[in-house]
Amino acid sequence: xxxxAQEVIEAGGGESIKACYQCGTCTGGCPTAGEMDYTPRxxxxxxxxxxxxxxxxxxxxxxxxxCYQCQVRCPRGVRITDIMAALRSIAIRDGITPARxxxxxxxQSFLENISTYGRQFEPMLILKTVVRSREGIGEKLGFLLGxxxxxxxxxxxxxxxxxxxxxxxxxxxRRLFSNAEKLEAEG
Amino acid sequence: xxxxxxxxxxxxxxxxxVEYDLSTKSVLRALGVELEEIPxxxxxxxxxxxxxxxxxxxxxxxxxxxxxxxGGADVVAPCPACYKNLRYVRESLEEEAGRAKxxxxxxxxxxxxxxxxxxxxxxxxxxxxxxxxxIAEAVQVPLEGLKVVTYYGCYISRPGSMRSFDDPVEPVTMxxxxxxxxxxxxxxxxxxxxxxxxxxxxxxxxxxxLSYEILNEAKQRGADAVVxxxxxxxxxxxAAQPEIEKHHGKLEMPVLYITQVLGLALGLHPWDELGLDxxxxxxxxxxxxxxxxxxxxx
Numbered sequence: 001x002x003x004x005a006q007e008v009i010e011a012g013g014g015e016s017i018k019a020c021y022q023c024g025t026c027t028g029g030c031p032t033a034g035e036m037d038y039t040p041r042x043x044x045x046x047x048x049x050x051x052x053x054x055x056x057x058x059x060x061x062x063x064x065x066x067c068y069q070c071q072v073r074c075p076r077g078v079r080i081t082d083i084m085a086a087l088r089s090i091a092i093r094d095g096i097t098p099a100r101x102x103x104x105x106x107x108q109s110f111l112e113n114i115s116t117y118g119r120q121f122e123p124m125l126i127l128k129t130v131v132r133s134r135e136g137i138g139e140k141l142g143f144l145l146g147x148x149x150x151x152x153x154x155x156x157x158x159x160x161x162x163x164x165x166x167x168x169x170x171x172x173x174r175r176l177f178s179n180a181e182k183l184e185a186e187g
Numbered sequence: 188x189x190x191x192x193x194x195x196x197x198x199x200x201x202x203x204x205v206e207y208d209l210s211t212k213s214v215l216r217a218l219g220v221e222l223e224e225i226p227x228x229x230x231x232x233x234x235x236x237x238x239x240x241x242x243x244x245x246x247x248x249x250x251x252x253x254x255x256x257x258g259g260a261d262v263v264a265p266c267p268a269c270y271k272n273l274r275y276v277r278e279s280l281e282e283e284a285g286r287a288k289x290x291x292x293x294x295x296x297x298x299x300x301x302x303x304x305x306x307x308x309x310x311x312x313x314x315x316x317x318x319x320x321x322i323a324e325a326v327q328v329p330l331e332g333l334k335v336v337t338y339y340g341c342y343i344s345r346p347g348s349m350r351s352f353d354d355p356v357e358p359v360t361m362x363x364x365x366x367x368x369x370x371x372x373x374x375x376x377x378x379x380x381x382x383x384x385x386x387x388x389x390x391x392x393x394x395x396x397l398s399y400e401i402l403n404e405a406k407q408r409g410a411d412a413v414v415x416x417x418x419x420x421x422x423x424x425x426a427a428q429p430e431i432e433k434h435h436g437k438l439e440m441p442v443l444y445i446t447q448v449l450g451l452a453l454g455l456h457p458w459d460e461l462g463l464d465x466x467x468x469x470x471x472x473x474x475x476x477x478x479x480x481x482x483x484x485x
Contacts, residue, residue, distance in 0.1 A: 011241065012237075012241045031380060031381045031383070031397055032381075032383075032386060032390075032393055032397075035390060035393055059389075062386075062389045063386055063389055063390060063393065064385075065341075065381045065383060065384075065385040065386050065397075066234055066237075066341070066385050067341040067345075067381035067385070068341055068342075068345035068346045068355075069341075069379070069380075069381065071345075071346055072345055072346065072355045072356060073356075079346075081346065082346075085237045085238060088238045089237075089238055089239055089240065089241070092238065092239055100388075100389035100390070102388045102389060103386075103388050103389040104238070105388075106235070106388040107234070107235040107238040107239055108235075108239065110233065110235035111232070111235050111236070111239055111243065113230075114229065114230045114232065114247065118229040118230065119198050119201070119229060119230045120198035120199075120202075120230050120233075122202055122203070129388065143391075146391060149429065149430060150426060150427065150430060153426055153429060153467055154203055154426060157426075157465050157466075157467055158205070158465065159202060159203045159204075159205055159426075159465060160202065160203070161201070161202050167227050167228075167229050168227045169227050169229070169250075172229075172250060172296045172297075172298070173229050173247075173250065175294075175295050175296050176243070176246040176247060176249075176250060176292060176293075176296065177243065177246075179242075179246060179291065179292045179293070179294055179295070180240055180242035180243040180245075180246045180292060181240075181242075183242040183288070183291060183292065184240055184241070184242050
């Protein structure tokens, strides 16, 4: 059986994960570490120790803002941001119940929009995300209500298209999705 | 010599960042640079491609780059997230394994990629290809007395493993451009501190806190505006500012795209050519100082 570290490497996290010496530079520079169940430094250690469930169900992987601050600063060349992305893709692939359900729902809806229209369409993206998100109806409504003032602000500035435009080469785009799926399946 | 680029606007520039699209086109036209939009471009996948499938993260921008190659000119992308993804596929072509993978991903689409065109961020085109000197020569209205801080966000020069036109920790290109326009650039410690846009879904409160810290430092330093070159940073700092103020108090800090700053100095029309009436936080105070155009009572 594969170790979690091996899975992360295969999902694009880089071999250098093994080089981490736990200095904590990543955590020191992380803008969202204060909100995380485990800090970036702890996540790297936990991956190397194979603590699969705790890592993949933590909120840390969904609170990573992908800002690359940690990765740019790491003295050991550990690609922490890429590792966080790899962990997210593993969690989505395995259907693990996420600590922050809206984030994976957003990513999946984002891609679904691309395969439908070829481009992004924000109003539909928000609606799909909320429908798909594995959270209670109260939370869904709370989030939608929270987004409402922003929607109104954008409409008043004439920045919210209400009609989606589809690219002409949508079949090309859909072919990319099936090609990518085939390639991923081969490993 | 006329410069020509293939233009990749990306999805944001057609929606919440229309003023970035408009001002980019206007400023480059004024500087004698030709843009040709990549025909029928599609979404680059943003951060979703990377979160779900490594192959898709490569396949989506590959289609756009392949379409750009037919025109032969280098690609310019104003959005740093698009830029990062387009460069990701461009750099993967430099290794045999990457080329083979891209070829398989494009199978059946009739498209192919050779890697003959480069991918550039708008700031690179402005600061390197055109250059601050040429911009300074074209200035009609020096922005004397305008105090700004420059905010770069994350993807303009990161990840550091990619070759870049600017420093991943201490970027300077926008500083140089703002000075060429006659503005004063104040010291700023949060140039590359994340605005929080990527956690908007998982934790809106975290996003507001991060953006607030940036806006608050700008205010403490006495800046008239924050200057950005990213539609997502702009969204967090400008469009979300009324929401941030509900939690953290009044800020009233205008957030301008670098192209809006340069356009004002080039004497372009603030609404028709720069879209300064589309920013959420009013830019009227700045426009009145540097434009002779009759201002509407907004």
